[in-house]
Amino acid sequence: MSTYDFDLFVIGGGSGGVRAARMAAQRGARVALAEVAELGGTCVNVGCIPKKLYSYAAGYADAFEEAAGYGWTAGEPRFDWDALKQRRAHEIRRLNGVYRSLLENAGVTLIAGWAQLTGPHGVQVGERHHSARTVLVATGGMPFVPDLPGREHGLVSDAMFDLAPFPKHLVVVGGGYIACEFASIFNGLGAKVTLLQRNAHLLNGFDHDLREFLAREMGKAGVDIQLNADLSMLRRSGEGGEGGGVTAVLSRGQQIEADAVLFATGRSPNTQGLALETAGVALDERGAIVVDGNYRSSVKSVYAIGDVSTRLQLTPVALAEAMTVVDALFGDGRRSVDYEYVPTAVFTHPNVGTCGYTETAARARFGQVTIFSSEFKALRHTLSGSNERVFMKLVVDTASDRVVGLHMVGPDAGEIVQGFAVAMRAGATKAMFDTTIGIHPTVAEEFVTMREPMTA
Ligand code: FAD
Ligand code: NDP
Numbered sequence: 001m002s003t004y005d006f007d008l009f010v011i012g013g014g015s016g017g018v019r020a021a022r023m024a025a026q027r028g029a030r031v032a033l034a035e036v037a038e039l040g041g042t043c044v045n046v047g048c049i050p051k052k053l054y055s056y057a058a059g060y061a062d063a064f065e066e067a068a069g070y071g072w073t074a075g076e077p078r079f080d081w082d083a084l085k086q087r088r089a090h091e092i093r094r095l096n097g098v099y100r101s102l103l104e105n106a107g108v109t110l111i112a113g114w115a116q117l118t119g120p121h122g123v124q125v126g127e128r129h130h131s132a133r134t135v136l137v138a139t140g141g142m143p144f145v146p147d148l149p150g151r152e153h154g155l156v157s158d159a160m161f162d163l164a165p166f167p168k169h170l171v172v173v174g175g176g177y178i179a180c181e182f183a184s185i186f187n188g189l190g191a192k193v194t195l196l197q198r199n200a201h202l203l204n205g206f207d208h209d210l211r212e213f214l215a216r217e218m219g220k221a222g223v224d225i226q227l228n229a230d231l232s233m234l235r236r237s238g239e240g241g242e243g244g245g246v247t248a249v250l251s252r253g254q255q256i257e258a259d260a261v262l263f264a265t266g267r268s269p270n271t272q273g274l275a276l277e278t279a280g281v282a283l284d285e286r287g288a289i290v291v292d293g294n295y296r297s298s299v300k301s302v303y304a305i306g307d308v309s310t311r312l313q314l315t316p317v318a319l320a321e322a323m324t325v326v327d328a329l330f331g332d333g334r335r336s337v338d339y340e341y342v343p344t345a346v347f348t349h350p351n352v353g354t355c356g357y358t359e360t361a362a363r364a365r366f367g368q369v370t371i372f373s374s375e376f377k378a379l380r381h382t383l384s385g386s387n388e389r390v391f392m393k394l395v396v397d398t399a400s401d402r403v404v405g406l407h408m409v410g411p412d413a414g415e416i417v418q419g420f421a422v423a424m425r426a427g428a429t430k431a432m433f434d435t436t437i438g439i440h441p442t443v444a445e446e447f448v449t450m451r452e453p454m455t456a
Contacts, residue, residue, distance in 0.1 A: 002030075002133060003131075004121060004131045004132050004133045005030075005032070005130050005131045005132060006030045006031060006032045006109070006130065006131070006132040006133070007024070007029040007030045007031065007132065007133050007134065007329075007330075008020070008021070008024045008029050008030075008031045008032075008132060008133070008134050008135075008136060008329065009031075009032045009033075009034070009115075009123050009130060009132035009134070009135045009136070010031065010032070010033040010034070010135075010136045010138055011034050011115040011123065011135065011136065011137050011138060011139055011274070012033075012034075012035065012041065012137065012138035012139040012140060012270075012306075012308075013033050013034075013035030013039045013040070013041060013099070013103075013110075014040065014041015014042055014043065014044075014138060014139075014140045014306065014318070015040075015041055015042070015043045015044075015306060015315040015318040015319055015322075016041075016138040016140075016305040016306035016318035016319065016321060016322045017033060017035070017041065017136070017138030017139075017305075017306075017322070018033070018039065018040070018041070018099055018102070018103060019318075019319045019322035019323065020136055020138065020305065020322035020323075020325055020326055021033040021103060021106070021108045022102055022103055022106045022108065023322065023323060023326040024326045024329065024330055025103075025106040025107045025108045026106050027326065027330040027331065028330070029329075029330050030109075031106075031107070031108045031109065032108065032109040032110075032111055032130060032132070033103060033108050033109070033110055033111065034111040034112075034113060034114075034115035034123070034125050035110070035111075035112065036112070036113060036114045036115075038092075038096045039096050039099035039100055039103070039110075040092075040095055040096055040099045041140055042140050042141070042307070043315045044092060044095050044096070044099065045092060045096075046157065046158040046161060047157075047315075048315055049091075049092065049095065050088050050092060050161050051181060051182075051185070051347065052347060053088050053091065054084070054088070054161070054185045054189075055181065055184070055185055055188075055347045055349075057079075057084050057185075057188075057189060058184060058185045058186075058187070058188025058189050058349060059188060059349065060077075060188075061077075061079075061188045061189070061190070062188070062349070062386065064077040065384075065385070065386075066380075066381075066384035066385060066386055068385070069383045069384040069385040070383055070384070079189060079190055081165075081166040081189070085161070085162055088161065089162075111125050111128075111130075112125075113125040113126045114126075114273070115274075116273065116274050116275040117135065117274060117275045117276060117278055117279045117281070117302070118275070118278060118279075119278060119279055120135075120279045120280075120299050120300070120301045120302060121133065121135070121301055123135060132301075133301065134301050134302075134303060134329055135279075135301060135302045135303070136302075136303045136304070136305065136325060137274065137276075137281075137289060137297075137302065137303070137304040137305075137308055138304070138305050138306050138308065138318070138322070139269075139270040139271070139274065139308045140269075140270050140306055140307040140308055141267040141268055141269050141270055141307035141308065141313060142267060142268060142270055143156035143157060143158065143263065143264075143265075143266075143267055143268075144263075144265055144266045144267055144268045145263045145265060146231075146263070146265055148231065148232065148233055148234070149232075149233040149234070150233045150234030150235050150236075150246075151234065151263070153234040153235070153236055153246045153261065154173070154234055154246070154261040154262065154263045155260055155261065155262050155263065156262070156263055156264075157178050157182065157262065157264060160182060160262060163260065165259075166189070166190070166191065167186065167191050167258070167259035167260040168191060168192060168259050169191065169192045169193075169194070169257065169258045169259050170182075170183075170186045170191045170192070170193050170194070170258060170259065170260050170261075170262060171193075171194045171195075171196060171246075171248045171256055171258040171260070171261045171262070172186075172193060172194070172195045172196065172261075172262045172264055173196050173231050173248075173261065173262065173263050173264060173265055174195075174196075174197065174263065174264035174265045174266070175195065175197030175198075175199060175201070175202040175203065175204070175227075176202075176203065176204065176264060176265075176266065177203075177264075177346050178264035179195060179197070179202075179262075179264035179265075180195075180202055180203060180214070180218070180346055180348045180352075181346060181347050181348055182262055182264060183195045183218065183223045183225075183348075184218060184221070184223065184347070184348040184349040187218075187221060187222050187223045187349070188221075188349055192222075192224070193222070193223045193224065194223075194224040194226060194256055194258070195218075195223055195224065195225045195226065196226050196229040196231055196248065196250070196256075197225070197226070197227050197228075197229060198228070198229065198230050198231075199227065199228070200227050200228055201215070201227065202214060202215050202218075202225070202227075203346065203352070205358075206352070206354060206358065206407070207354065207358040207359055207360075207393060207395075207405065207407045208358070208359065208360065209359070209373065209391070209393055209407070210352065210354065210358075210391065210393065210407045210408075210409055213375070213389075213391040213409050214346075214348060214350075214352055214391075214409050215227075217349075217350055217388060217389065217409060218348060218349070220387060220388070221349055221388075229250055229252075229254075230250060230251040230252070231248055231249070231250060231251075232249050232250060232251040233249045234246050234247065234248055234249070234261055235247040235249065237257060245257055245258060245259050246258050246259075246260065246261045248261055267307065267313060268286065268287060269283075269286060269287050269288040269289065269307060269308045269309070270307070270308055271283055271287050271288065271289060271308060272287075276289070279299050279302055280298065280299055281297045281298060281299050281302055281304075282297065282298035284310060286310075288308065288309055288310045289304035289308055289309045289310070290309075290310065291303070291304050291305075291309045291310065293336065294324070294325070294328045294333075295309065295321055295324065295325050295328075303325050303329075305318055305321035305322050305325055306318035306321060306322075309321075311337075311339065312339065312342060312344075314342070314344060316342075317337070317339075317342065320337045321337055323335060324336055324337055338425075340356075341355055341356050341421060341424050341425045342355075343355035343417050343418055343420075343421035345413060345414030345417065347414065350388055350390070350409055350410050350411055350413065351408075351409070351410065351411065351412060351413035351414055352408070352409050352413055352414075353407075353408045353413030353414045353415075353416055353417030353418075354405075354406070354407045354408070354417060355405070355406045355407075355417050355420060355421045355424055356395070356403070356404050356405040356406055356424055357395055357404045357405040358395070358405060358407075359371060359393075359395050359405065361405075362395045362397065362404050362405050365404075366397040366398075366399065366400075366404060367398075367399070368397075368398040368399065369395055369396060369397060369398055369404070370395075370396040370398050370430070370453045371393065371394070371395060371396075371453060371454040372393065372394040372396065372430075372450040372451075372452070372453055372454065373391075373392070373393045373394075373450075373454050374390075374391075374392045374393075374446050374450055375389055375390065375391050375392075376389065376390055376446070377389055377390070378390050378410065378411065378443050379441050379443075380411070389410075390408070390409065390410035390411070390443055390446075391407075391408065391409040391410065392407070392408050392410070392446050392447060392450070393405070393406070393407040393408075394406055394407075394430070394433070394447065394450060395407075396429075396430045400429070401429040401430050401431055402427055402428070402429050402430075403423075403424055403428055403429065403430055403433060404424075406420050406421075406424060406447065408447075410443055411443060412443075416443070416444045416447075419444075420447060433447065433448050433450075434448065434451070436448040
C-alpha cells in the first residue's frame with residue numbers, strides 16, 4: 001500500500017497538465033491537479049483559442065470587401081468589439097467547463113490554488129500539505145517584458161483579449177509569433193498598427209524567403225512594419241484610451257503616439273514561487289526546469305513538461321510530452337517525442353505554415369540542397385480584387401531526394417502544412433511529391449507540381 005496521498009500530483013491545469021492528469025487517472029493512478037486560475041491554461045484562456053477566434057474575426061474585413069468582386073452587395077459592415085469580446089468570453093467559459101468535466105469524470109482530484117513544493121514528494125496548496133510519489137510541474141510560461149523605462153505603460157498579450165476601448169493606434173513591440181499574429185488581428189479589426197522589430201526581419205528562426213515574403217504581405221495589408229527599430233522607452237501621453245495614450249520612443253529618436261503598446265517580446269518559464277529549490281530542482285540560465293529525455297528533472301520524483309521546461313513552446317508539443325510522461329510512469333515507457341519535423345503555423349493574415357528545416361539550416365545539416373519555390377496569385381483573388389499573393393517553398397536534401405523543409409505563406413497554410421507534415425515525417429522524397437496527383441484547382445496542389453529547381 002502506497003504511503004503517499006497520490007501517485008501523481010500535477011501542478012498546473014494547462015495543456016500539458018490536464019492531459020497528463022487525465023491520462024494517468026484513466027490508467028488507474030490516484031491523481032491530483034492544482035490550478036491557481038482557470039482550467040485550460042494559456043492556450044484555452046489567453047492563447048491559441050481566443051487568438052484564433054479573433055483571427056477569424058479579423059479575416060471578415062477582407063471577406064466583406066472581396067465579396068463585391070463576386071457580385072455581392074451588402075450594407076456597410078460595422079464591427080462591434082464588445083460583442084466579439086463577450087462571445088469569446090462565453091465560449092472560453094464553456095471550454096473551462098469541458099476541461100473540468102473531463103478531469104472530474106476521469107477521477108482526478110481538483111485542488112484550487114497556488115501550489116509549491118515542500119520537498120521531492122511534497123506539495124503545499126494554501127494551508128494543506130499533500131504527498132505524491134511523483135510530482136509533475138506543468139506551470140507554463142508568462143510574458144517577458146524587457147527592462148526599459150516606462151515598461152509599465154505597455155501591455156502583454158494576456159491583456160489584449162479584453163482591451164478597452166478598442167485602440168485606434170496600436171504599437172506592437174517584437175517580431176515573433178505573438179507580435180505578427182496580434183498585428184494582423186488588430187489591423188484586420190480596424191486599428192492602425194505599427195510593429196517595431198529590433199532585428200532586420202520578422203519571425204527569427206523561420207526560412208529567410210518566407211519571412212521576407214510575409215513582411216511584404218503584412219505591409220500590403222496595412223501593417224506599418226518598422227525593422228531595426230529599437231524601443232528605448234515608453235511615456236504616458238495625454239491622448240488615447242482610458243488613462244491616456246502612450247508614446248513609444250525609439251533609440252533612433254523617432255516618437256510614435258499610440259493608444260496602446262503591446263510587448264510581444266517572448267515568454268519566460270513559470271518557475272518563480274514554486275519553491276523548486278526546496279526540492280533541489282535544477283534550472284537553466286533562462287530559468288527553465290532542466291529535464292532529461294523522459295522529462296525527469298534533476299530530482300528523481302519531479303518531472304516537468306511544456307513551456308516550463310526547455311523545449312518548443314507549442315500546445316501539441318506539451319500534449320505529446322504529457323503522454324510520454326504518463327507512459328513512462330504508468331505504461332510500458334516506449335513512447336517518446338521526436339522534435340524533428342514539428343509543423344507550426346503563425347496565424348497572420350495571410351497565414352504562415354512550416355515544417356522541417358529552413359534553407360539555411362538544411363544546408364548546414366545536409367550539405368547540398370535543391371530549392372523549389374513558387375509565388376503566385378490564388379484563383380480566389382482573380383475576381384476578389386485582392387492583391388494578396390501566395391508563397392511556397394520546398395527544401396530537398398539533394399543526396400537522398402528527401403523533402404526536408406516545406407514553407408508556405410497563404411490562405412489556410414496551417415491546414416495545408418499539417419497534412420504534408422505526415423508525409424515529411426514518413427520520409428517522403430521529392431519524387432514522391434512529383435508522382436502525387438494534385439487536387440485541382442487548389443492552392444495546395446502547387447506543392448506537388450513544382451518541377452524546376454531554383455538556380456543557385
Ligand atoms: P499553460 O497552458 O501555460 O498552463 C500552465 C498552467 O499552470 C496555467 O493554467 C497556470 O495558471 C498554472 N499555474 C502556474 N503556476 C502554478 C502554481 N504554482 N500552482 C497552480 N497552478 C499554476 N501554441 C500553439 O500550439 N498554437 C497556437 O496557436 C498558440 N497560440 C498562442 C497564442 C498566445 C497569445 C500565447 C501566449 C501562446 C500561444 N501558444 C500557441 C502557446 C501555447 O499556449 C503554450 O505552448 C501552451 O499553453 C503550453 O502549455 P503548458 O501546459 O506548458 O502551460
Ligand atoms: P517569440 O520568441 O516568437 O518572439 C519574441 C520576439 O521578441 C522576437 O521578435 C524577439 O526579437 C523580440 N525580443 C525579444 N527580446 C526583446 C527585447 N529585449 N527587446 C525587443 N525585442 C525583443 O515569442 P512570442 O512572445 O511571440 O511568443 C512566445 C512563444 O509562444 C512562441 O515562441 C511560440 O512558441 C508560442 N506561440 C505560438 C503561436 C502559434 O503556434 N501560432 C502563437 C503565439 C505564441 P528577435 O527576433 O531579435 O529575437
